[in-house]
Amino acid sequence: MPPHAGTGLGARRREACETGFCGANAGETRPMDLSEDAFRFADDLGPAKIIHVHEPSLGLKGTLVVDNVATGPSIGGLRMAPDVSTEECFRLARAMTLKNAAAGLAHGGGKSVLYGDPGMPLERKEQLVRAMACALADVRDYIFGPDMGTDEVCMAWVKAEIGRAVGLPREVGGIPLDELGATGFGLRAVCEEAARYCDLELAGARVAVQGFGSVGMHAARFLSQRGAVLVAASDSRGAISDPNGLDVAALMELKASGRSVSEHPTGKPLDREALIGVDCEIWIPAARPDVIHEGNMKHLKAKLVASGANIPMTAGAERHLHEQGVLCVPDFIANAGGVICAAMEYHGASQAAAFEAIEEKIRENTDRVLRASRERGVLPRQAAVELSTERVRRAMSYRRWSIF
Numbered sequence: 001m002p003p004h005a006g007t008g009l010g011a012r013r014r015e016a017c018e019t020g021f022c023g024a025n026a027g028e029t030r031p032m033d034l035s036e037d038a039f040r041f042a043d044d045l046g047p048a049k050i051i052h053v054h055e056p057s058l059g060l061k062g063t064l065v066v067d068n069v070a071t072g073p074s075i076g077g078l079r080m081a082p083d084v085s086t087e088e089c090f091r092l093a094r095a096m097t098l099k100n101a102a103a104g105l106a107h108g109g110g111k112s113v114l115y116g117d118p119g120m121p122l123e124r125k126e127q128l129v130r131a132m133a134c135a136l137a138d139v140r141d142y143i144f145g146p147d148m149g150t151d152e153v154c155m156a157w158v159k160a161e162i163g164r165a166v167g168l169p170r171e172v173g174g175i176p177l178d179e180l181g182a183t184g185f186g187l188r189a190v191c192e193e194a195a196r197y198c199d200l201e202l203a204g205a206r207v208a209v210q211g212f213g214s215v216g217m218h219a220a221r222f223l224s225q226r227g228a229v230l231v232a233a234s235d236s237r238g239a240i241s242d243p244n245g246l247d248v249a250a251l252m253e254l255k256a257s258g259r260s261v262s263e264h265p266t267g268k269p270l271d272r273e274a275l276i277g278v279d280c281e282i283w284i285p286a287a288r289p290d291v292i293h294e295g296n297m298k299h300l301k302a303k304l305v306a307s308g309a310n311i312p313m314t315a316g317a318e319r320h321l322h323e324q325g326v327l328c329v330p331d332f333i334a335n336a337g338g339v340i341c342a343a344m345e346y347h348g349a350s351q352a353a354a355f356e357a358i359e360e361k362i363r364e365n366t367d368r369v370l371r372a373s374r375e376r377g378v379l380p381r382q383a384a385v386e387l388s389t390e391r392v393r394r395a396m397s398y399r400r401w402s403i404f
Helices: 009-018 034-038 086-102 122-135 152-162 182-197 216-224 248-256 272-277 315-323 337-346 351-376 380-396
Strands: 049-055 060-068 074-081 109-115 142-146 206-210 229-235 238-241 268-270 282-285 304-306 327-329
Touching (some): 060 074, 074 122, 086 380, 109 142, 122 152, 142 337, 182 304, 182 327, 182 337, 206 216, 206 272, 216 229, 216 248, 229 248, 229 272, 238 272, 337 351, 351 380
Parallel strands (some): 074 109, 074 142, 206 229, 304 327
Antiparallel strands (some): 049 060
C-alpha cells in the first residue's frame, strides 16, 4: 500500500493490516531503534508473540508468529523455503487470523517458517523439522499444519515429537489434506459461486494455474470435473500452455514422478513469468506471495482470480484489477479449504464431514463477501476483512487480555 501524505508510519502500518496487506509496502522504510523494530508489525489485532528459533549446531533458523488467539489456539502451516522472512511469516499469520475467523473456526491465526531448501535430502529435512517442533513444544497456542515445502509426512514428525499437528497421514489418524486436495476442492466451490458474479459459465471456462503443486493441481482436477479446461500451468521449473487444453491427469503423473509440467509432451513451453498473459477466464495463483504486482498486473486477461496461495497479489494490483472488472476473491476466503479440513481433523471429524464443511462454509462466505462487495461498491477484500475482523473483535471482547 503506498504511503499517504500526512500520516505517520504507525498509521500506515495499521491501515495496511486492516486491509490484509501488511508488509514492506505498507509504509516507508527508515532506520528504527531496536524497540521500534521489535514491534514494527504490531497493531490492535496482534501479533501476540513472535519467536525466533536458532540452533547453530543444526543450522536451524526459523520463526513463529502467533497473531491472535481470541477465538482459540492458532492453526497455521509450517512453510519451508530458503528466502522466507519474519515479515512474510507475520503477513501469513495475519491471513490465517482472518481466514480462520471467516470460516467460523474456533482457532486463531499463526504461522511458522523454516529457512531451508525443501528439496534437501530427506534425512536432513526430517532433522530440521523435528528440531523446529521441539523448539516450539511449549507454545501451546500454536498447532502445526503443512504448508509450502512441507507435507503430511512432516506433520507426522511434528506429531511424534510434540503431539500437536494437523494434516497428518491416515496411519496416525489424520485427514491428509494435501493428498486429498482439500484446498483445491474449496477453490472449485469458490469458482462455482463467483461465476454468478462475473457472467461466467464454468463448463468450457479456460483456467491457468500458477503453481501446479498440492493446491494448484487439485484445483485443476476438481475444476476439470465441472467441464473447465486447463490451458496453462507452471511450477518452480517451468510453464506450459495449450489453448486446446492440457491433460490434467498426465500433468499430475509428471509431478508425482518428480518432473516439471514443462516436460509435458504437448503444448507450448513458456517462461514462468509469461503465464500471467495467457488468455483465460480463471487465473489461479497457487504458489508464492505477491506474484501479481504493479509490474505485471496489466498483462492479466482473466475474468476471475481465485487465490489458492496466501497473499498472492499486492494491494495496488488487486485494486487495479477490481477497477478493470476482474473479480478477485480474497485469499483467506478462497483457500480456506485446507485449514477447515485441518480444524475438523483436530476435533475428530471424519473425512466426509470435513469436505461437507468445506463446501458449506466456503460457498456461504464467498457469496456473502461478493454480495456485500456488489451492494456497497467496495473491493471484495474490504468486505471480507470487515466480515473476519468483526468476528475476531467479538471474540476479543470476551477475553481478559484481548488478543491472547
